[in-house]
Amino acid sequence: MSEMMKLQLLHVSCAHCGQDSTVSVMPDGVHGQFVLRSETSLDEAFLDAVHDPTFDEVDTLLNQSPRMLGKDNWFRAHVLQRTYGEIACDPDSTGHAFRIGKLPNCPHCGRAVLNWKAISPPQFVDREIPPATHKVWEHLSALQKEFRVDDVLERQGF
Ligand SMILES: [Zn+2]
Numbered sequence: 001m002s003e004m005m006k007l008q009l010l011h012v013s014c015a016h017c018g019q020d021s022t023v024s025v026m027p028d029g030v031h032g033q034f035v036l037r038s039e040t041s042l043d044e045a046f047l048d049a050v051h052d053p054t055f056d057e058v059d060t061l062l063n064q065s066p067r068m069l070g071k072d073n074w075f076r077a078h079v080l081q082r083t084y085g086e087i088a089c090d091p092d093s094t095g096h097a098f099r100i101g102k103l104p105n106c107p108h109c110g111r112a113v114l115n116w117k118a119i120s121p122p123q124f125v126d127r128e129i130p131p132a133t134h135k136v137w138e139h140l141s142a143l144q145k146e147f148r149v150d151d152v153l154e155r156q157g158f
Pocket residue numbers: 014015016017018019106107108109110111
């Protein structure tokens with residue numbers, strides 16, 4: 001079931017194709033709710049981190065990881081945001097990992113480099129976004145989950 005979200009509009013002008021367009025992102029000040037995106041598609045997935053148990057599960061495993069020894073809370077929260085999508089969410093339609101905090105790609109050419117312009121006063125739009133799914137993650141054993149967390153941390157350079 002898709003979630004209806006109120007998102008904020010941003011103007012973008014694309015450095016690759018030169019076209020102007022409008023994209024929508026999670027408004028400032030919203031906590032615990034994220035729209036995940038990948039590097040390679042226009043797919044989006046909604047995450048309610050407060051109610052989705054996999055978010056706490058990954059957080060706990062991260063905090064137990066030897067790679068996080070001696071790291072402060074800010075750093076751990078940063079690592080959780082950077083790695084959660086790849087660790088616990090099924091990939092997008094192109095097989096690439098979703099990531100929290102990834103801004104939308106250009107709607108015209110699908111590439112990532114964009115110049116942003118805030119719209120003033122702010123404008124909002126209601127969007128229906130499918131929830132992030134965790135089919136792969138949910139089929140892993142506890143030990144496999146630990147390995148997966150470690151693999152993703154290593155791959156992302158943590
Ligand atoms: Zn473009």
